[in-house]
Amino acid sequence: MSYAIQAEGLVKRFGSTTALAGVDLAARTGSILGVLGPNGAGKTTAVRVLATLIKPDEGRARVGGFDTIRDAHKVRELIGLTGQYASVDEELTGLENLILLGRLLELSRKDARQRARDLLERFGLTDAAGRPASTYSGGMRRRLDLAASLVGRPTVLYLDEPTTGLDPHARAEVWDVIRGLVADGVTVLLTTQYLDEADQLTNEIAVIDHGRVVANGTPAQLKAKAGAQRLEIRPALASDLPAVARLMTELAGVAPTEGADPGLLGVPVHDPAVMTAAVRRLEDARIVVRELALRLPSLDEVFLALTGHRAEPIGAGNEPTGPRNGPAGPPSPADETAATEGRLA
């Protein structure tokens, strides 16, 4: 088995903060490794180590077989980097940015220009080629960042939260690009705060928390632990709660929990068809519900399921509806924030 990325026992401290407390990561050549974790978990630090931007205090990493410290220069010939920090020059146009990178990679003037035009075309930026990058929309900017990381035809690509802050349409576009790259044989390391993104794209996920990898596996394996989706029902009348709980237990095979939000019952389910079944059963029982939803477990819930504790600080989720305040139920702390991504109802 060949690994494009292999990190062992990475430790990195900044002053008194330990950003990485012994991280092992491995990505098979030609696969997508997802690194999932909340803000401040150490994802970006791990990427910076693997991209030779910082040196780990302990441990070592090999990229394409080269040591990131001893052979940093060789690693740099293999990698492409897209992230909140590896940025393009906002004052230059899209075309100028890509030509500059091509020239730095020692393409001839003509080849650099051609490569830039090809990439702009591929990312749908041809019309914006002559405009300064500062005038680009968020989605365009992200595509230009991606294009910039591809000028050198990297075989290993780091994408640090490539879709954070993008609307669903722009997100889907970025996902398509990433899939295309992997089809070309590129190995991708992708960090994300979104479970569905990791689920959609990655072959393997490392869940990282407080600078440690707390869980490892394929998306299917992790979901088996965390529950693929959650069925949530809020009956209009509190007196219906026991009946709804019974019904949900029959559907899901496990008893629902009420969590921090009183009146809302939730249970992990693996088959999306339970939604229709639930509607039918509720109708038969003449129970009126105020809320009925099938949603992905939030990162927070995955963390709870995988680690037994909550992700903290809670990452800037998709569109949090704000905390649903209420008296804390025994199993969860009072500050639960429910994310609504993937809500179907």
Add this chain to the structure above:
Amino acid sequence: MTALPAIATAPRRMNPLRALRHGLTLTWRSLLKIRRNPEALIDVTLQPIIFVVLFVFIFGGAISGDWRSYLQFVLPGLMVQTIVFSTMGTGIALNTDIDKGVFDRFRSLPIARSGPLVGAVLGDLVRYALSLAVLLGFGAVLGFDFTGGFLGALAGCALVMGFALALCWAWVWLGVTMKKPQGVQGVGILLMFPLTFGSNVFVQAGTLPGWLQAFVSVNPVTYLVDATRGLILGGPVAQPVLSSLAWMAGLLVAFVPLALRAYRRRT
């Protein structure tokens, strides 16, 4: 574990020629930015003109009796002041690149480590040259008399540019060390005002109180102004030119290692 198939090109060793090419490519970037964003040139174009107008016409009469003779006195000084101020831009630009993540992109590429620094410094040489040209051109329009001749003027410009090249390493150091561009600017103004005003740029040192004369006499700007005046107006230059060169060497010896060390650490 097997390595990835190597990319098409053979592994290339870094050598001075390649490093120079990377530096020049990044110089091209600095020049593109100037063209793309001419407002950024205001500090090196409009500012010298404003200073000439301000000092020559407002203070000139009071200081020298008439503004024409003050123009002769102050223009070489303003050359030095303008250049010393524009070196600040080098630090701010570098710091902005680091702050915005542009540097990290460069650093993830297989290019010479020195490239971004060389690009920033060489690109700024163009800014310095431009500001000198504006200043001397405007001076000529007002009737400045280059009594030291063409070669003297050229030598004066070269000396000032050389000093800028040496001093800008202090700014590279600050730019790489400090957290935010605004911080660099703040520190810059704090340092640049005493350095340029606490000198013989605007008045003869002999008119100042004793304690201030003491400062003026150790201020490198004073030697540089003496040398520039001597070269442009014609006059004894050996002593101040030597002192200026010594200061330049000192600045380089002190700040190049500091800047490079901070650069390696930050980046």
